[in-house]
Amino acid sequence: MSEPTMYSEPTYGNWRKPRTGGIGKLGALETALLIGGLLVTIILFRLIGPIGGAVALAVMGGAFMFLTIRDKHGRSAGQRLLARRLFKKASRARRNIYRSGPVGHVPDGKCRLPGLLATSELHEFEDSFRRPFALLHMPTANHVSVVIEVEPTGLALNDRENIDDYVANWGAWLSGLSKTSDIVAASVTVETAPDYGVRLRHEIDANMSESASPAARQMMEEVKETFPQQSAVTRAYIALTFTTWRPGSDRNRKIEDIGLDLGTRLGKFTEHLEVCGAGDAHPVDAQTLCEVVMSAYDPVLAEHFDAARSQGVTPQVSWDNVGPVAAEAGWEWYRHASGFSKSWVMSVAPRGVVFSNVFEHLLTPSADVDRKRVTMLYRPIPAGTAMDVAERDVNAASVRSGSTKRPSFRAAAELASAVQTAQEVAKDASLINFGIVITATVMRSIDARAASYEIEDLAGTAQLTVRPAYGSQDVAFTAGLPLGLVLPDYVAVPARVREAI
Structure with missing residues (x-):
């Protein structure tokens, strides 16, 4: 009789940041600057003599170090200085201040969304199951987004085998996105917020019997008063972003055509989420x-929405009026209506291997944060080009490893990791670029420091290296919303230039 096999919990890792080939740790553009600087210095030595050449060499060397020596987040001193100068310039022009409404600067007097969402349009259609769904159109990027609300089962009362099956199915679901030609991005947002207990109080009052005993009444009154003070609600959303242009078409599709198309396909995306541990998806x-x-920009409104829902009233709101009346973006904070927020972005993914519960503490409610959003951003690489990307990564890692006679252990490890990734892609695996945005919102500015410490500690438990979105707090706040924004498509610097740095 054979003995039962012991369960071995799987681990996850081998995340790679795309890099181009260069000398040592340098990228392709930095290597070109180094070689070009050396050639210029040699020419100056011949033209102006050794003293002038030495001065030019010192100046170019200092400038090169200023542009290439990076901190733990991968940012050089030049990038940090440029970000600071651009923010100061925007602040002097008061472009970091937003005022809307009847007394604001919006021409029609409405409370439109600021920044990247200013030109967005919201439409509504029905899918094949007769479920209404919102379709967010971003004309600037020629994108549309569909948001799906899910109810994750969580880790409680789940065996490790079931959880690992959920993770595997989620990986397969993400992999399927790269095989859909018009999907450009996906995001998962997990938001924790206070449960104000409005619906609970209304439910208790509506069902309280007149013949109830004094003890029962006292107990229920105590529940009404104490439960909302110690509870939180967790909501999760998945946003899928599609391009309005399809291969073979000579122009962008009309919104009506896109709505009809997605209405027939949306069921396919929602029905497979249950096996990923997402629960009911709609x-x-x-x-x-x-x-x-509206609740994200003005957290006070969340309690009013709950109160209206508990009484069976649906507040009449429109997309033209969901923005804040006032907002101001600071260097490391963002003040919006009744909220005060700070956002962080992932700079380095977890190193080494991790288990499936690596984000458990990060996603749970936090005592020092009123509202917290953790958004994971995914950009699938089309299946037809994934192998080319993997091969380029192997070639770049080979160049870095072979640029010296005795390559470092890190260079050898990067080459081995790139080769492993290419082998997996050759077996029909998918490549996905990903990032994380964490937003903490408090109701009082004096609580911002405690919330900041809390988020940074939680990021550490998740083995994430994060940095505050200095000078771009308003943009990071917007990216953290479950709206499917694809930030690289709004950057002026071409993607090839960014990857070469």
Whole structure:
């Protein structure tokens, strides 16, 4: 009789940041600058003599170090200085201040969304199951987004085998996105917020029997008073972003055509999420999406929405009025209506291998943070080009490893990792670029420091290296919303230039 095999919990890792080939730790553009600087210095030595050449060499060497020596987040001193100068310039021009509404600067007097969402348009259609779904159109990037609300089962009362099956199915679901030609991005947002207990109090009052005993009444009154003070609600959303252009088409599709197309396909995306541990998955309608965005910018409204829902009243809101009346972006904070937020972005993924519960503490409610959003951003690489990307990464790692006679252990490890990735892609695995945005919102500015310490500690438990979105707090706040924004498509610097740095 054979003995039962012991369960071995799987680990996850081998995340790679795309890099181009260069000398040592340098990228392709930095290597070109180094070689060009050396050639210029040699010419100056011949033209102006050794003293002038030495001065030019010192100046170029200092400038090169200023542009290439990086901190733990991968940012050079030149990048940090440029970000600071651009923010100061925007602040002097008061472009970091937003005022809307009847007394604001919006021409029609409405409370439109600021920044990247200013030109967005919201439409509503029905899918093949007759479920209404919101369709967010971003004309600037020629993108549309669909938001799906899910109810994750979590880790409680789940065996490790089931959890690992959920992770595997989630990986397969993400892999399927790269095989869909018009999907450009996906995001998962997990938001924790206070449960104000409005619905609970209304439910208790509506069902309280007149013949109830004094003890029962006293107990329920105590529940009404104490439960909302110690509870939180967790909501999760998945946003899928599609391009309005399809291969073979000579122009962008009309919104009506896109709505009809996605209506027939949306069921395919939602029905497979249950096996990923997402629970009930259903598309978000326009009304709900408006309430989600309004509550993010003005957290006070969340309690009023709950109160209205508990009484069977649906507040009339429109996309033209979901923005904040006032907002101001600081260097490391963002003040919006009744909220005060700070956002962090992932600079380095977890090193080594991790287990499936690596984000458990990060996603749970935090005592020092009123509202917290953790958004994971995914950009699938099309299946037809994934192998080319993997091969380029192997070639770049080979160049870095072979640029010296005795390559470092890190260079050898990067080459081995790149080769492993290429082998997996050759076996029909997918490549996905990913990032994380964490946003903490408090109601009082004096609580911001405690919230900041809390988030940074939680990021450490998740083995994440994060940095505050200095000078771009308003943009990071927007990226953390469950709206499917694809930030690289709004950057002026071409992607090839950014990857070469």
